[in-house]
Amino acid sequence: MVGYAFMGAAHSQAWRTVNRVYDLPARVRMALICGRDTGKVADAADRLGWEAYTTDWRDLVARDDIDVVDVCTPGDSHAEIALAALAAGKHVLCEKPLANTVEEARAMAAAAATARVGGVRSMCGFNYRRVPAVTMMRDLVAAGRLGVIRHVRATYLQDWIVDPQFPLVWRLRKDRAGSGALGDIGAHIIDLTQFVTGQRITGVSAVTETFVKERPLPVDSHGLAAAVDGAAAPADGPAPATGTVTVDDAAVFVARLDGGALATYEASRFATGRKNALRVEINGSLGTVVFDLERLNELDFYDAALPPAEQGFSRILVTEGDHPYMSAWWPPGHIIGYEHSFTHQMRDFVEAVATGTDPTPSFADGLQVQLVLDAVTRSAELGSSWTEVEPALATVAA
């Protein structure tokens, strides 16, 4: 694994747990963790349960006894690491968004397609697909229970930078993070809604905004800022007191899906009181589903096939043995948390690698999300004009 901050901790918890909960055809060995700071990565290896550590990610690629490389770094290094790992025949799990640019994502999807011929697997880490309620939504749509999809409305709202004195952490710098709320959390709702509906976004009209344009440079960090690694101050000259925010604080867009639905999306870090509020509602001609990540054990389902007087939004507690991923966990009604989505992801990834099948979402799926992010960015730059999402198939041509 490369990276030991927030995502590294979440992935490690999942790697440690997956074989304890699920019967799998392979057993995970947590061989080597990589990070830039020797002291910190050594501590992380010890705390998170890795056998060894290194400060050079090339060590993971070089070792023959390592089969899988898990990329948990900021987006600017995804492409380099993943491409090297695939070239070396390692199965790769790469955090989302797949890359910081469409070009990188195209290269990664192409490399994944090539490697696949040789039996090398790759997966993009949109972990929320494995929240049982989300998987169940997808299953309901796939079974036709919602009929023709008419509307998608998706928001991912947080509030951790409402305070203008919150520092300029790496997630607020375009060179490291690629984009702001859009790529960090907007990417999740783009992938999730496409996954659940089985449809693709074809065009968007977008507005983005940076409400607070200058922020103090960070000294120390924690929480969502945990992934800051290295100094945020520029190398040349004395550290200025503040720096410019180069990413969006919020992004809103309307979209059309290829199945005919209208959609609205909003990603923001300025929604006071909303801590991790990924909410999705999908209206079809036969029913509606609603999901809220802050209550991830629940799914609201409106089934228009029931007798009219009895129709209502049913709060399904997706914690039972007959719900996706849940038979291995606790008794009825005992809820799971955020981190379990990663354990489920690892289960499916390990199973795919061990049985020689393709895990999803693929790098091509990751590229498709990147293409939507790119269309959103272009639309916003062009004054919210309607912007088609570039086809992923161009990959083939490239």
Add this chain to the structure above:
Amino acid sequence: MVGYAFMGAAHSQAWRTVNRVYDLPARVRMALICGRDTGKVADAADRLGWEAYTTDWRDLVARDDIDVVDVCTPGDSHAEIALAALAAGKHVLCEKPLANTVEEARAMAAAAATARVGGVRSMCGFNYRRVPAVTMMRDLVAAGRLGVIRHVRATYLQDWIVDPQFPLVWRLRKDRAGSGALGDIGAHIIDLTQFVTGQRITGVSAVTETFVKERPLPVDSHGLAAAVDGAAAPADGPAPATGTVTVDDAAVFVARLDGGALATYEASRFATGRKNALRVEINGSLGTVVFDLERLNELDFYDAALPPAEQGFSRILVTEGDHPYMSAWWPPGHIIGYEHSFTHQMRDFVEAVATGTDPTPSFADGLQVQLVLDAVTRSAELGSSWTEVEPALATVAA
């Protein structure tokens, strides 16, 4: 009053009740009701409590003992009736949307401004401003409790035409209704959010859609279709089995407000399971408010001024004596319904007329909403390009 269908019944209930609940400087006499069908308007007069009826709205304008004309017809006759009433010195309450076109709305706002000089009052019937929780939201914003407004997200979702066999009632015909979901329910969330934030929408990027383009012509009608009056079939030739839907089924748009906020709006009649789901969330730098018309007695308020560990969305039951409009109603926690918003509206209208002050929302406010609707329509026609809302001040020039 002109009109005796859904809106006519709601207004009558309020006119009958307002003096029973509130101490007012004037007492309402329900003198004359007008409708096109003699039998139906006679029945309505009897049932709804009007002293007399007529089939010609000019009778209301002509009678000296009538001070107020309440216009509850479909939008295509608003302008003609309101202009005549104002010219005759009658105070006018006109249902929303103010008119079917910007031109009509401009003429009405101009006439209202002229009439006002002579002490004639006018008001546009955006009744939801008088839901106590909505008034309270406005008060919180006005008191600075939300700080700088960052986000507005507003949806008004219904599902009464999801079935493709639902007939082509007047609300689905552009010549009668002006527009579809946009003007009918979208107008409400445009007005409500501008009212609560005290800001105006300056530009939009919109998509509209008509999911079901042909529908059977109506034979009979009831419920939301209740206001159908007159035959839907064209006069020349045999009645066809179906007709073309000439309005939008749904409209979605992103917007900017003049105070710097980003906003998303959605109005739809295709949101399965959502019956009357007007929902508004407003995020400010110091707090958030959330309102849901299906639970109109409640207001969710997140106050970021509280100690961090105790911050949360507080479900305020807006039913107490110290809440707007509520001291006259029932004991603590005894909820009110949809119709009460009209009683509150009549209270403020009667009070304004009796005391010689201007009620709000004015016809100018109604015009401003019309200008937003117009910008949305133009943006949608131009492929979702960014479209500025025309300034209302042009009225003066006109």
Add this chain to the structure above:
Amino acid sequence: MVGYAFMGAAHSQAWRTVNRVYDLPARVRMALICGRDTGKVADAADRLGWEAYTTDWRDLVARDDIDVVDVCTPGDSHAEIALAALAAGKHVLCEKPLANTVEEARAMAAAAATARVGGVRSMCGFNYRRVPAVTMMRDLVAAGRLGVIRHVRATYLQDWIVDPQFPLVWRLRKDRAGSGALGDIGAHIIDLTQFVTGQRITGVSAVTETFVKERPLPVDSHGLAAAVDGAAAPADGPAPATGTVTVDDAAVFVARLDGGALATYEASRFATGRKNALRVEINGSLGTVVFDLERLNELDFYDAALPPAEQGFSRILVTEGDHPYMSAWWPPGHIIGYEHSFTHQMRDFVEAVATGTDPTPSFADGLQVQLVLDAVTRSAELGSSWTEVEPALATVAA
């Protein structure tokens, strides 16, 4: 009608509205209202819409052109008025609880049975039976949708006397009110749960408590105290500053129902934050229903006959045309309020009187609730020992 305070206002609103909303075989004339204070009852007559007023309830009984007497006074005068009215051949609607003592209630039930032979109708005003969601719960149980009832849990929580400085209004005096939270709001949940389940409470084990034993005597009153009429201070000697609370602040009890269910009940005026929180949950072998009066337009229904993975608590918005009482009101999703339960009650009462059928709940039903209240009181006095509910059939023997 006798009484013009809180209940009088609520009943008047319903009497004024019922013929406007429902097609009924008779039209209501609001002929005469009675109250002890001439000035106040004159004002009430004018405000509430009564043709005339009197300070002697015997005038209602004496007038030939009056068919119905509606008793909205405190419980200590129910028996006297109702017995006289029945004897005079007037149909009687009497507010709950039917009386302040079992003896009075027995006499009233007996008189009602006698009068019934002569075609005189009587009804006890448990208005919550006519909240559409409550009626729907009853219908679901009656249709067998819940299977065998296993549990009933009912609470009616308010908080209007948490402050020890809240004055000693009539509702806190045993001689006027009969009991405290128990008879005022506990009576509602006793009736409601027996109505919904179709079962009777057979025995109870109870605890009651008066948390604040001395309170200041009232000077003025409003809100829930609105029904204070006459001075609260004793006649002999100068008015003391405080008086003794002679009723319960809260009552809790466990019970058994004759169908085998276990039940818990709680009525309290000391539940801080709970304004009018009547909540009932009923678990059966095939399903569960949950109701909350503060969200009276909703019913939660868990249907264990659905596929296991799709079972959940369905929030049914009981506002549609196919729900009880609702077809006459507003379009889909437009909610009603507390007062509508009275309009529904008047609809059924008028219909029963006009068609010569028996309205429910009968005085016998009111007596049965009184018998439960009596068992609760006795159990509490005997240190919470198990106490059987006396059979109502003794009425016949009497």
Add this chain to the structure above:
Amino acid sequence: MVGYAFMGAAHSQAWRTVNRVYDLPARVRMALICGRDTGKVADAADRLGWEAYTTDWRDLVARDDIDVVDVCTPGDSHAEIALAALAAGKHVLCEKPLANTVEEARAMAAAAATARVGGVRSMCGFNYRRVPAVTMMRDLVAAGRLGVIRHVRATYLQDWIVDPQFPLVWRLRKDRAGSGALGDIGAHIIDLTQFVTGQRITGVSAVTETFVKERPLPVDSHGLAAAVDGAAAPADGPAPATGTVTVDDAAVFVARLDGGALATYEASRFATGRKNALRVEINGSLGTVVFDLERLNELDFYDAALPPAEQGFSRILVTEGDHPYMSAWWPPGHIIGYEHSFTHQMRDFVEAVATGTDPTPSFADGLQVQLVLDAVTRSAELGSSWTEVEPALATVAA
């Protein structure tokens, strides 16, 4: 650790995780697990991460390199194991309820008190005390934020044996489980409410019921039945098709607390649709708190010290860094699950053992819960008569 079923798995997950998440003064080694079935315990050791296994719990007590014994067996073996472990100087964590009888619990509490003199620690595993929202409730009460406690209402509702064909697992047999819903889940709400209020239950009036008295004997088991170990069928003679349920299906009781509050409790396995519904509401003179285990990341807090018009039930997402136990977990709004309460429990236990302080709840606390359970059982047997809870101090005399 003794036991490898449901509780064994939950504890193992916590033991594996605690040092990964928290900085602690000691590191946990998972040395030895014990179970009766050799094959199953061997599998469990491997799966759950224990270094070795045994079928004789005396091996844990005998080994010098083992400092802590964690007792996760059914209640009938708690006393024997815990007493031996304490006598051998092992720190003991014992699952709840502490024992199956008051006598056993007294002996255990006495042994714990004796062992404590020698620095040996003991703790009873009421894990829900460590749900952050529950800890926060206790902190609010302790800080006086609720004022004088007036009401406690607590329910723990499940539905896993509603089906009469569900088999007679060990939890339905008095000889193994001690009692039914009462001891299994009722014990949790007794401890939790006493913990949060800081008050003790002094007397109860109870009803218990066994709705389904005969059930098929189990063949295989899973889920909540997972802890069945050994055959359920009697050894002598052919296995009968069914057996008698010897525990309660449900228990309801009213209670008084030593601080003057009234309380209601209900534990049931027959509440259709309620999967793991531990719900507690506590009303004080200054505020109210509400907790629901199915939404364990949330706490509803009504603060009557806020301005009246702004008072409401605030849904606090107890997931932030300034909430109990949460700073070590994920970023804002990322929820935790059921199992985390055990990790928190292990954190506090390890810290107490390592620093030589007493963990809570103590065995004396466990005994106090047992005394309440005993009073409930006796009250139910005596026809719901009021029954005082025996004082725990008798322990000292014993």
